[in-house]
Amino acid sequence: xxxxxxxxxxxxxxxxxxxxxxxxxxxxxxxxxxxxxxxxxxxxxxxxxxxxxxxxxxxxxxxxxxxxxxxxxxxxxxxxxxxxxxxxxxxxxxxxxxx
Numbered sequence: 001x002x003x004x005x006x007x008x009x010x011x012x013x014x015x016x017x018x019x020x021x022x023x024x025x026x027x028x029x030x031x032x033x034x035x036x037x038x039x040x041x042x043x044x045x046x047x048x049x050x051x052x053x054x055x056x057x058x059x060x061x062x063x064x065x066x067x068x069x070x071x072x073x074x075x076x077x078x079x080x081x082x083x084x085x086x087x088x089x090x091x092x093x094x095x096x097x098x099x
Contacts, residue, residue, distance in 0.1 A: 008056065008076050009034065015053040019046055031058070035073040 009025065009032050016023040021036040034057075038050070050072065054060035057074035064070055 005032070005076055005078055012053060012057060012074050012076070015056075016050075019050055019053070021050075030079065031075045031077045033073055033075045035071055037068055038070040038072055040069065 012034050013023040013025060016034065016036050021038065023034045023036050026033045026035070042050070054072060054074050058077045059075040060073060062070065062072050
């Protein structure tokens with residue numbers, strides 16, 4: 001993983017931690033996925049900060065799980081070009097469906 005990609009992963013993990021959320025990091029080779037459970041007690045302000053943080057990833061989404069509640073995830077692609085132009089690589093979104 002390039003230092004640029006690792007820095008993006010580290011920044012997202014640090015941002016989740018700053019919001020009081022535990023990041024679970026999964027390296028899938030072509031991308032790194034971070035996920036965390038979001039408590040029901042999360043304030044609107046914290047949701048706004050969380051969404052702003054997730055927008056820094058290449059992809060992000062929300063899953064509602066019967067067993068784990070709300071889970072947000074963010075993916076950083078390893079093949080994405082390093083750029084300062086957020087629109088060049090970020091902002092794509094898809095939704096996964098949990099059980």
